[in-house]
Amino acid sequence: MGKNLSGKVAIVTGAASGFGRGIATAFAKEGVRVIVADLREAPLQGGFEEHAELTTVAEIREAGGDAHFVKCDVTSHDDVKSLISQTVDHYGKLDIMVNNAGIYRGGKLAHEFGDDDLEACWQVNVKGTWYGCQEAVKRFLQQGGGGNIINLVSTAGLQGHPKQSVYNISKGAQANLTRCFAIEYGHEGIRVNGICPTYAKTALTRELFDDKNFDEFFIESIPLKRWGEVSDVTNLAVFLASEESSYMHGVLVRLDGGETLCRYSV
Numbered sequence: 043m044g045k046n047l048s049g050k051v052a053i054v055t056g057a058a059s060g061f062g063r064g065i066a067t068a069f070a071k072e073g074v075r076v077i078v079a080d081l082r083e084a085p086l087q088g089g090f091e092e093h094a095e096l097t098t099v100a101e102i103r104e105a106g107g108d109a110h111f112v113k114c115d116v117t118s119h120d121d122v123k124s125l126i127s128q129t130v131d132h133y134g135k136l137d138i139m140v141n142n143a144g145i146y147r148g149g150k151l152a153h154e155f156g157d158d159d160l161e162a163c164w165q166v167n168v169k170g171t172w173y174g175c176q177e178a179v180k181r182f183l184q185q186g187g188g189g190n191i192i193n194l195v196s197t198a199g200l201q202g203h204p205k206q207s208v209y210n211i212s213k214g215a216q217a218n219l220t221r222c223f224a225i226e227y228g229h230e231g232i233r234v235n236g237i238c239p240t241y242a243k244t245a246l247t248r249e250l251f252d253d254k255n256f257d258e259f260f261i262e263s264i265p266l267k268r269w270g271e272v273s274d275v276t277n278l279a280v281f282l283a284s285e286e287s288s289y290m291h292g293v294l295v296r297l298d299g300g301e302t303l304c305r306y307s308v
């Protein structure tokens with residue numbers, strides 16, 4: 043079966059950098075018209091982008107794809123409402139919503155985190171995804187049903203990890219939010235799934251990637267013996283967006299090189 047994504051319209055939040063950028067460009071290669079939504083157009087410093095000098099939209103257009111940037115802070119309900127209406131104004135409809143924008147806070151025990159750390163993770167990772175799901179569903183229902191939502195969760199949403207409690211709490215809520223939307227809107231033909239990567243090479247993990255002690259500890263724990271790549275996530279996102287995954291619904295897919303199978307590997 044082909045991917046059959048040509049002509050679809052997708053929003054990808056946090057698409058200036060990392061996973062979001064990878065998903066946006068991979069979708070565009072499949073003929074999807076993509077709204078790149080982010081606080082900024084240029085990629086974050088410290089990432090692993092191949093063409094960091096280009097914005098995501100420029101990279102997509104250079105490759106012959108169709109993309110448009112919309113500035114959006116996913117923590118603002120008004121911004122997310124406007125994101126949906128600007129998408130419809132620009133491309134006429136919405137088929138796929140990828141709630142990818144997220145932030146990380148780590149390196150402290152629970153009693154050491156400040157309110158601001160908890161608040162920041164909650165605002166972006168939970169409320170941002172909640173607004174994205176809510177407003178996309180409203181639009182999908184208005185269009186007569188059908189639609190596809192993909193949330194970028196984490197293995198941190200499936201289990202606890204040390205020294206990142208505020209992030210884990212937010213990812214746990216995001217995982218359950220994904221299940222709740224799947225339960226309530228499946229009968230409308232709206233599929234909702236989550237991707238749960240372990241550490242992958244993006245600006246978000248650059249500090250950990252550069253820390254030799256962490257790198258050794260991490261690789262030891264992974265049966266496949268490598269960091270995740272953005273392409274691991276984008277391949278799965280394309281599959282989840284396509285009809286090839288048409289019976290997958292409410293699934294939180296572990297994408298972790300086997301990490302969560304064991305405490306440490308051989």
Ligand SMILES: NC(=O)c1ccc[n+]([C@@H]2O[C@H](COP(=O)([O-])OP(=O)(O)OC[C@H]3O[C@@H](n4cnc5c(N)ncnc54)[C@H](O)[C@@H]3O)[C@@H](O)[C@H]2O)c1
Nearest residue numbers: 056058059060061081115116143144196241242244245246
């Ligand atoms: N990189 C990893 O190892 C990893 C692992 C598991 C899950 N994740 C999740 O994947 C998602 C993407 O992570 P990444 O590694 O690509 O991150 P990243 O830091 O490389 O990129 C995140 C992008 O989101 C944007 N963003 C941040 N706050 C925003 C806001 N309020 N509104 C709009 N855009 C905003 C940033 O500007 C940036 O372009 C996040 O939800 C993250 O929690 C990442």
